[in-house]
Amino acid sequence: MLETLFPNVDWADMWEATLETIYMTAMSTFFTFVIGLVLGIVLFLTAPNQLWANKIVNWLTGAFVNIFRSIPFIILIILLIPFTKFLIGSIRGPNAALPALIIGAAPFYARMVLIALKEIDKGVIEAARSMGATTWTIIRKVLLPESKPALISGITVTAIALVGYTAMAGIIGAGGLGTLAFLDGFQRSREDVTLMATIAILIIVFVVQFIGDFLTGKADKR
Amino acid sequence: MIELKGLTKVFDTGKARLTAVDHVDLTVPAGEIFGIIGYSGAGKSTLIRLLNGLEKPSEGSVEINGQNITAISGPKLRKARQKVSMIFQHFNLLWSRTVRENIEFPLEIAGVGKEERRKRSAELIELVGLEGRESAYPAQLSGGQKQRVGIARALANDPEVLLCDEATSALDPQTTDAILELLVDINKRLGLTIVLITHEMHVIRKICHRVAVMEGGRVVELGEVLHVFQHPKETITKRFVAQVTETEDSAETVRHLREQYPEGQLVKLIFVGDQAEQPILTQLIREYTVEVNIVHGNISHTQRGAYGTLILQLKGPAEEISKALAFLGAHDVQTEVMGDA
Numbered sequence: 111m112l113e114t115l116f117p118n119v120d121w122a123d124m125w126e127a128t129l130e131t132i133y134m135t136a137m138s139t140f141f142t143f144v145i146g147l148v149l150g151i152v153l154f155l156t157a158p159n160q161l162w163a164n165k166i167v168n169w170l171t172g173a174f175v176n177i178f179r180s181i182p183f184i185i186l187i188i189l190l191i192p193f194t195k196f197l198i199g200s201i202r203g204p205n206a207a208l209p210a211l212i213i214g215a216a217p218f219y220a221r222m223v224l225i226a227l228k229e230i231d232k233g234v235i236e237a238a239r240s241m242g243a244t245t246w247t248i249i250r251k252v253l254l255p256e257s258k259p260a261l262i263s264g265i266t267v268t269a270i271a272l273v274g275y276t277a278m279a280g281i282i283g284a285g286g287l288g289t290l291a292f293l294d295g296f297q298r299s300r301e302d303v304t305l306m307a308t309i310a311i312l313i314i315v316f317v318v319q320f321i322g323d324f325l326t327g328k329a330d331k332r
Numbered sequence: 333m334i335e336l337k338g339l340t341k342v343f344d345t346g347k348a349r350l351t352a353v354d355h356v357d358l359t360v361p362a363g364e365i366f367g368i369i370g371y372s373g374a375g376k377s378t379l380i381r382l383l384n385g386l387e388k389p390s391e392g393s394v395e396i397n398g399q400n401i402t403a404i405s406g407p408k409l410r411k412a413r414q415k416v417s418m419i420f421q422h423f424n425l426l427w428s429r430t431v432r433e434n435i436e437f438p439l440e441i442a443g444v445g446k447e448e449r450r451k452r453s454a455e456l457i458e459l460v461g462l463e464g465r466e467s468a469y470p471a472q473l474s475g476g477q478k479q480r481v482g483i484a485r486a487l488a489n490d491p492e493v494l495l496c497d498e499a500t501s502a503l504d505p506q507t508t509d510a511i512l513e514l515l516v517d518i519n520k521r522l523g524l525t526i527v528l529i530t531h532e533m534h535v536i537r538k539i540c541h542r543v544a545v546m547e548g549g550r551v552v553e554l555g556e557v558l559h560v561f562q563h564p565k566e567t568i569t570k571r572f573v574a575q576v577t578e579t580e581d582s583a584e585t586v587r588h589l590r591e592q593y594p595e596g597q598l599v600k601l602i603f604v605g606d607q608a609e610q611p612i613l614t615q616l617i618r619e620y621t622v623e624v625n626i627v628h629g630n631i632s633h634t635q636r637g638a639y640g641t642l643i644l645q646l647k648g649p650a651e652e653i654s655k656a657l658a659f660l661g662a663h664d665v666q667t668e669v670m671g672d673a
Binding site for chain 2: 234238239240243254329332
């Protein structure tokens with residue numbers, strides 16, 4: 111049945127490409143989460159009237175985030191080729207896609223972290239201060255737990271965007287389902303390969319969304 | 333003991349300068365429940381935040397039990413804050429934590445071990461009457477229960493001073509009374525000094541020993557609650573007192589009462605403290621040949637005694653009425669003739 115519908119699909123290749131896409135998405139999501147979280151917290155705490163209020167740091171972080179968030183991803187990959195070469199030693203393969211994926215997505219997530227932190231009731235932060243909490247304690251025990259559902263739903267949206275980015279990175283040789291769909295499907299006019307790669311990507315997206323929604327719901331005690 | 337000296341806070345927004353607190357001098361002895369009343373914008377929120385260093389004063393000092401709060405910062409200030417805790421109008425609980433975990437939060441900050449935290453939170457849950465709710469999340473609690481968690485949390489590190497920032501303003505009247513009773517109970521049991529700010533005279537009347545009235549950043553009137561009720565000096569104070577006593581003094585009401593009770597004489601009696609509980613009226617009726625008709629009455633109980641007003645219609649021979657009034661005067665009851673019929 112599958113053979114008649116998808117005559118040109120090499121299932122072993124398809125599986126390998128799927129794993130590569132999952133690998134790139136998982137790795138980049140992890141680093142995006144860490145870097146975006148740090149950037150978002152810095153943006154939040156250095157804003158006026160906040161605990162670390164600092165105009166210069168706030169402006170610099172804001173500028174960095176805005177610039178990298180604004181560059182179209184496909185151009186960012188090309189711009190980052192020398193950097194990637196220096197860091198990974200090659201511009202081909204799943205690992206070579208990671209710097210561009212992370213630098214493209216972390217600022218995006220940082221903005222979401224900032225929005226999530228701004229949603230926290232100021233009174234709760236004031237209460238923690240009135241108890242004698244340090245800023246570090248406030249970050250760990252107030253900011254992060256109180257914004258957890260928004261942080262999780264934000265990283266879910268970002269991870270899904272990253273699945274799309276990996277496909278774009280695939281066009282310039284990162285591997286994964288994007289490369290397969292482009293080289294094997296588009297350039298050799300095998301529509302069934304493109305279709306199957308699309309279905310695989312959709313499944314990944316649905317699974318990510320499902321896990322994200324589940325965790326968000328579990329974290330939200332409001 | 334809390335001592336404020338020349339305390340001033342000016343907010344400089346670049347364009348405008350706003351003096352929120354203007355040279356306030358106050359002394360609150362240990363164990364007192366001290367109320368600060370004012371309308372919004374009077375500076376009371378800023379004042380209470382100066383007491384635990386959440387705001388830094390522009391001028392003046394705050395001394396709590398000998399420690400100058402305004403002179404310290406960093407770890408020292410954080411340590412001091414553990415002894416000057418605060419409850420809030422909107423409770424400010426962490427929704428991500430259960431009742432028990434919320435109460436344990438200040439203990440975590442103070443570096444108390446897990447076992448000790450458990451023990452202490454269990455005691456506090458019992459103290460504020462939340463047994464059985466320890467695993468509930470704030471979202472599952474009523475307003476009054478949330479404030480009980482807030483109080484338990486504030487008491488966790490055995491503070492010397494409890495600051496209440498409009499702690500009952502978001503609660504319905506019944507819950508307000510229950511929370512106020514809890515505060516009085518804590519004050520008596522733990523000997524805690526309580527400073528509260530409010531815009532409701534009811535709160536002051538019910539639990540405070542002394543009150544300061546704030547307007548435009550200044551303390552315009554200060555004194556024993558009973559005394560302030562009895563002799564409010566400033567217009568703003570009179571308005572606050574009227575919130576609870578509703579002494580129907582306006583010309584309109586007097587005229588209306590006189591229309592309703594055209595005979596005899598209308599007299600307003602003001603009882604303060606012990607007199608409110610003495611059978612003065614019984615004696616009056618027994619000893620003088622006057623007919624007494626109660627037109628309107630109101631008694632407010634404060635922490636240091638009751639305060640009441642009573643409007644009577646006295647009917648009888650004029651000399652008996654004046655003798656009766658003299659009798660009341662001799663018993664320290666203030667009388668005020670509201671006009672002959």
